[in-house]
Amino acid sequence: MTIRFIHAADLHLGSPFKGFAGLPGKISETVRESTFTAFRNLIDYAAGARPDFLLIAGDIYDGEDRSLRAQEQFRQGMETLSEVGVPVFVSHGNHDHLSGSWVRFSLPENVHVFGPEVETAELTVRGTNVRIHGFSYPERHVTEPVIGHYPQADSDAVEIGMLHGSIRGDEAHDVYAPFTKDELLGKGYDYWALGHIHKRQVLHKQPPIVYPGSLQGLHRKESGVKGFYDVTIRQGTPSLEFIPAGALVFGEAEVDCSGIRHADEWLDRCMDQIRAFREANGPGLIDLLLFGIDEQSEAMFSDAPESEWLEFIREAASNDFPDIGVHRMTWEREAAPSVPGGLMRDVLDEIGSWDMDGWKSRLSDLYGHRQAYKFTGRLDEESIREIRKEAERLLTDGLMKGGRAE
Ligand SMILES: [Mn+2]
Structure with a gap:
């Protein structure tokens, strides 16, 4: 039987x-x-x-x-x-x-x-x-x-x-x-x-x-x-x-950025990782995790806004691999530096004091907006934690660059 x-x-x-x-x-x-x-x-x-x-x-x-x-x-x-x-x-x-x-x-x-x-x-x-x-x-x-x-x-x-x-x-x-x-x-x-x-x-x-x-x-x-x-x-x-059965796979690829001085070197390393992902998984949406960022690569990255880097890699990826999308890009940097003083520091302290409800009420205008909802998705604890991390990172970068936050 x-x-x-x-x-x-x-x-x-x-x-x-x-x-x-x-x-x-x-x-x-x-x-x-x-x-x-x-x-x-x-x-x-x-x-x-x-x-x-x-x-x-x-x-x-x-x-x-x-x-x-x-x-x-x-x-x-x-x-x-x-x-x-x-x-x-x-x-x-x-x-x-x-x-x-x-x-x-x-x-x-x-x-x-x-x-x-x-x-x-x-x-x-x-x-x-x-x-x-x-x-x-x-x-x-x-x-x-x-x-x-x-x-x-x-x-x-x-x-x-x-x-x-x-x-x-x-x-x-x-x-x-x-x-x-x-x-x-x-x-x-x-x-x-x-x-x-x-x-x-x-x-x-x-x-x-x-x-x-x-x-x-x-x-x-x-x-x-x-x-x-x-x-x-x-x-x-x-x-x-x-x-x-899925039409595409969500995944992550890590890109080692140590020793990189020029954008084309970075692009090559990204494309190597994207190609490897494509071979292993087929069509997909990738989060690129940039690690091993040293002084040289940091100096290079800081010369253009992050949104521009993302656009750059998205376009390059879509030319070579039309069924691969770069969803997000994350810079894995060292812990926040202890640079004191300034407006950024005050803001950092202020947002550090908000609890989950504090974040929720401050974000509710944006997330409750009918038009914005299309782009933001749902506001849950996970997304609040990500927003908080991103805010802290932007402020910390701002501190490092003497006040220029992207
Ligand atoms: Mn279900």
């Missing part, structure tokens, strides 16, 4: 990719289209491999309003799988919960969408009964555990649980439909198809408890190759193959 299925989650179709406005040429288009491209890669793979079924464990859509375009693309993908006879089981998550207001599209009959309560879908694969248990988020915040509503395994069937949520006590993520590993194992299922956490991870090997991760990285913290799992369970023994 062998069954084969595909497990994907967190497609986030139609994610707006805020904050990528400055990228030149083709790459900004690639970024905007990336969730759709990744989805087509998933569908093409499934149509070719013809597994027994496909599981999508939540967050198909990025927004609860489910844009028309995203829904149409999804419907087309489902039609393709309908034509080749692949059933699809869908549970909606916190991003595409059932209470959002969206225009309805009809999906073909091969698609089963789980309702707001845990329910069981059954199918027969070459004489083997398969039971798939799952639910869709009735509203955005499902903070109560739902695991108690999943039935115990019935010994005759292959049993699969679909669950969009996070492990109890995981402080780093909003705790949605929290569960423990033991609770999942206690159900006696053959496979747990999880969603919600965008980082790929296998929480347990046998039976597998799996987050496939997001199908496409959505911002620079979702780095590395993204995709889905092709799963085979043969005589009760599972084997998992990870299949890349």
Whole structure:
């Protein structure tokens, strides 16, 4: 008895990719289209491999309003799988919960969408009964555990649980439909198809408890190759193959700047790193981390504003590698010098005294502005920490350059 299925989650179709406005040429288009491209890669793979079924464990859509375009693309993908006879089981998550207001599209009959309560879908694969248990988020915040509503395994069937949520006590993520590993194992299922956490991870090997991760990285913290799992369970023994699907990879490249005196030397070193990244990862968005900055290279960098350096490398990269974008550039300098006095020092002291709320209230005009939001994205603790670091760095540079802050 062998069954084969595909497990994907967190497609986030139609994610707006805020904050990528400055990228030149083709790459900004690639970024905007990336969730759709990744989805087509998933569908093409499934149509070719013809597994027994496909599981999508939540967050198909990025927004609860489910844009028309995203829904149409999804419907087309489902039609393709309908034509080749692949059933699809869908549970909606916190991003595409059932209470959002969206225009309805009809999906073909091969698609089963789980309702707001845990329910069981059954199918027969070459004489083997398969039971798939799952639910869709009735509203955005499902903070109560739902695991108690999943039935115990019935010994005759292959049993699969679909669950969009996070492990109890995981402080780093909003705790949605929290569960423990033991609770999942206690159900006696053959496979747990999880969603919600965008980082790929296998929480347990046998039976597998799996987050496939997001199908496409959505911002620079979702780095590395993204995709889905092709799963085979043969005589009760599972084997998992990870299949890349993302249109581009978010990543980092480090550029050693020691001994550099001229801009063209710097450019060569950057391009070497970009080329290496391209060879290892394919299309991508890169953060360049400049390290080993000595007096000579510092003197060179200080002769042009940072924005100009960034523009320079972006253009050079897009000429040689049209599918690579330089997202950000960071100068890794030594610790702040102890230059006393002056207005910069006063400002540095002042902002040093602000706590998280202090920063939030001071940034709220900009971040709350409807037009600016397109460029700034969301104001969370992580972005505040970055703004604070950047502000301190600009002020410190200003101190070093005798008051000229870029
Ligand atoms: Mn998600």
